[in-house]
Amino acid sequence: MLAIGLMSGTSVDGIDAALVEISDRQGILTTNLLAGHTYEYDADLRKEILAVCAGEPRSLQQICELDDRIAESFAQAAIAIMEKGDHLPDLIGSHGQTVFHRPPANQKMGYTMQLGRGALIAELTGIKTVSDFRVADIEVGGQGAPLxxxxxxxxxxxxxxxxxxxxxxxxxxxxxxxxxxxxxxxxxxxxxxxxxxxxxxxxxxxxxxxxxxxxxxxxxxxxxxxxxxxxxxxxxxxxxxxxxxxxxxxxxxxxxxxxxxxxxxxxxxxxxxxxxxxxxxxxxxxxxxxxxxxxxxxxxxxxxxxxxxxxxxxxxxxxxxxxxxxxxxGLSGDSKEAIAFAVLGYLRIKERYGNLPSVTGAKRSVLLGKIFP
CATH class of the missing domain: 3.30.420.40 (ATPase, nucleotide binding domain)
Structure with a gap:
């Protein structure tokens, strides 16, 4: 299966994109990185993301607009990296951009928010997209991280x-x-x-x-x-x-x-x-x-x-x-997290569990990510 992984981390320095060939032989996965690149955010968009991460107040409308702008940037990165392959990918696994993360504490469920909605990425690219990976682990008492x-x-x-x-x-x-x-x-x-x-x-x-x-x-x-x-x-x-x-x-x-x-x-x-x-x-x-x-x-x-x-x-x-x-x-250090979300997207499509309760503290293993055809 040919998959694209998309990731932007806490540094907010750009979108890491990886075009990955995933082979699955009786549940044993191997990956072949065909292309990897980091696409920088527009300077104004990066500034706005950092402001929201720092807790500066924004209206709900502004947050929704930021969600779309991030999704558009992720879709552009996916389109750019897919052009380095010789046929269309089967799926996109997109982590999105974390703007808020609160671990569980004192019997209180955690909360996490990644912007860059998968539905819009799927619409703009025409490729099945899996996104919003962390929420399912949070919902069964986990940290939602690391994945x-x-x-x-x-x-x-x-x-x-x-x-x-x-x-x-x-x-x-x-x-x-x-x-x-x-x-x-x-x-x-x-x-x-x-x-x-x-x-x-x-x-x-x-x-x-x-x-x-x-x-x-x-x-x-x-x-x-x-x-x-x-x-x-x-x-x-x-x-x-x-x-x-x-x-x-x-x-x-x-x-x-x-x-x-x-x-x-x-x-x-x-x-x-x-x-x-x-x-x-x-x-x-x-x-x-x-x-x-x-x-x-x-x-x-x-x-x-x-x-x-x-x-x-x-x-x-x-x-x-x-x-x-x-x-x-044999695994690119620069593209590793983008490769990881391509693989996590693959696991979701195949209905295989994506979290490790021994890592996140979740009550059980769950499917990670929402699928947008």
Whole structure:
């Protein structure tokens, strides 16, 4: 089956699109990435998304109009990527754009909202579309996140090695894969484990006028303040036992401003080095605190995998594990999440469960996503 996966994460830096060939042999899935590309949001649209994510008030009409604008952008990305193939895809799996995420707490059901309605994407592309993946897990008591662990288990588990699949997008999250995890899903473990790129990106934009710290070249010139990092790692989120998820509701511009107010006497290079080290140490701390067995291999996907300095810090902090990008294991790190939503769309069409209760805390396995013919 030929599928398109569409994803825009917490960094709101654009729409990742992947054209993927999915092969299914007796329930064993393999994928072949035919094309992958990131399509930037229009600057005004990105500004509006970030404003809504930051909690700025908007009327219901404005939210509905934003929903349509995001769907139109996702449809344009799908049309652009499908032109790289030689025939029409069978389906689109679209994550949409998260603008609000509230994990369940104190017997209160969680809530999540992804804009970019699938019905409009299906209408504009003429391709069957699956979207709104997170809601079904929320409705059975889950966090609605992370969802990629199911795909990690299907595509990246090893018959006799302990692996951790570490995604570093705007938010970082991990999937713990014991040997032969694909056949024992109840032993798969995963959770959001930190801020990922979001604080680093916001700080780079604010302090250096650049969209992100390419290869970690700026942070590499500074010296991290470990006292501040250790203080931040005592915050409730990092001590909370999984399942757990987070987003811009916690790691927000206000959160960054509070961090910046504590950086007295540090250079801008030191600030970025400290935020980079914070991301790395939050990941390492979560492994030591929560993973049943320390992994032999750490497979990194997402934009953070292209930050050479961050990867060096992870390799140092996660010894003796070997830290590599997922590309070394046959899965594009840049397109991994888009590939994941193509696969989740495929699972929905085939009426196969898409969530892992051991990861999200849901009461049971459920079908994820709504289908729009």
């Amino acid at each position: 990629v662990p199911m795909v990690d288990a299907l595509l990246l588990s090893h018959p006799n090695k302990y692996r951790a699949c570490q995604n570093i997008g705007g938010i970082s999250n991990v999937t713990y894969l014991p040997p032969n995890a694909g056949s024992i899903p109840e032993q798969i473990f995963g959770f959001d484990n930190g801020a990922g790129n979001v604080l680093m990106d916001m700080a780079t934009q604010k302090l250096f006028g650049q969209p992100f710290d390419r290869d970690g070249a700026i942070a590499r010139q500074g010296k991290p303040n470990l006292d501040l990092i250790n203080q931040w790692l005592e915050q409730e989120f990092f001590a909370t036992t999984p399942p757990k998820s987070t987003g811009r509701e916690l790691f927000s511009p206000t959160y960054l401003e509070k961090c910046l107010s504590e950086f007295q006497g540090l250079s801008n290079y030191d600030i970025l080095a400290t935020l980079t080290e914070f991301t790395a140490r939050a990941i390492a701390k979560s492994y030591h605190d929560f993973l049943p067995v320390f992994p032999e291999e750490v497979l990194v996907g997402g934009g953070g995998g292209r930050n050479g300095y961050l990867m060096e810090r992870l390799q140092d902090l996660l010894k003796p594990a070997i830290v590599q990008r997922t590309d070394a294991f």
